[in-house]
Amino acid sequence: MEYVIIVAGGSGSRMRSDIPKQFLEVRGLPILMHTIRRFYEYSQHIQIVLVLPVEQLETWENLREKYAFTIDVKVVIGGKTRFQSVRNGLQVIDNLESMVAIHDGVRPFVPIEVIQRSFQVAKEKGSAVAAVSLKDSIRQVLSDGTTQSVNRADFRLIQTPQTFQTSLIKKAFEVPESELFTDDASVAEAAGHKISLIEGDYRNIKITTPEDLEWAQCVSY
Ligand SMILES: Nc1ccn([C@@H]2O[C@H](COP(=O)(O)OP(=O)(O)OP(=O)(O)O)[C@@H](O)[C@H]2O)c(=O)n1
Numbered sequence: 001m002e003y004v005i006i007v008a009g010g011s012g013s014r015m016r017s018d019i020p021k022q023f024l025e026v027r028g029l030p031i032l033m034h035t036i037r038r039f040y041e042y043s044q045h046i047q048i049v050l051v052l053p054v055e056q057l058e059t060w061e062n063l064r065e066k067y068a069f070t071i072d073v074k075v076v077i078g079g080k081t082r083f084q085s086v087r088n089g090l091q092v093i094d095n096l097e098s099m100v101a102i103h104d105g106v107r108p109f110v111p112i113e114v115i116q117r118s119f120q121v122a123k124e125k126g127s128a129v130a131a132v133s134l135k136d137s138i139r140q141v142l143s144d145g146t147t148q149s150v151n152r153a154d155f156r157l158i159q160t161p162q163t164f165q166t167s168l169i170k171k172a173f174e175v176p177e178s179e180l181f182t183d184d185a186s187v188a189e190a191a192g193h194k195i196s197l198i199e200g201d202y203r204n205i206k207i208t209t210p211e212d213l214e215w216a217q218c219v220s221y
């Protein structure tokens with residue numbers, strides 16, 4: 001059995017829009033519906049857990065009606081942080097023999113091949129985390145405020161989906177929250193697991209700030 005937890009429990013403060021960015025329309029459909037559709041296109045049998053802010057449940061119901069959106073999802077209430085939202089999503093998955101992908105609701109352009117690869121590798125290795133190489137140079141900011149060049153080949157930019165054996169990631173999330181947990185791989189790693197990376201995709205952007213929305217309107221695949 002395969003699950004996906006789509007986390008859309010955030011408020012989108014960096015987007016500075018009236019409604020959370022996951023509900024904004026891009027190319028004729030709310031961002032979140034594009035994201036859900038990607039996973040449904042990957043598999044019509046995947047179980048979709050959708051994490052939403054409690055105060056936006058009505059917004060979601062209204063949008064479902066407005067766009068006649070019929071893909072079946074199990075709605076779960078989000079938490080104050082992404083970590084808490086993922087943990088709430090994991091709590092409703094009882095099948096410990098299954099695999100679970102965790103994906104940001106605001107990454108609507110994830111290619112189907114990345115989802116496929118992610119489940120395939122996680123089944124073999126326990127985890128699969130989408131990542132891409134850097135295209136820009138980077139510098140490290142030192143404690144005295146000066147900066148120093150570092151080798152960009154030593155780094156990767158991390159995306160979602162981040163896919164795991166359900167038993168592994170549920171157990172890993174039974175820890176107190178830490179500020180260092182910026183994604184799910186960091187939680188699994190803190191529990192002692194080695195993380196397997198898979199090739200992500202440059203189109204798989206996380207819509208975070210207003211410029212991202214401008215790019216998103218141009219994506220045509
Ligand atoms: N309490 C939270 C915070 C974030 N997320 C989700 O995690 C994903 C990545 O987070 P981010 O881009 O930071 O979204 P926001 O927290 O909404 O944005 P911001 O940090 O600008 O407020 C988003 O799909 C977001 O909805 C969540 O489910 N629950």
Ligand SMILES: C[C@](O)(CO)[C@H](O)COP(=O)(O)O
Nearest residue numbers: 082104158159160182183206
């Ligand atoms: C999970 C994530 O999208 C991987 O790149 C990212 O860490 C989320 O960060 P945010 O600060 O919650 O947007």
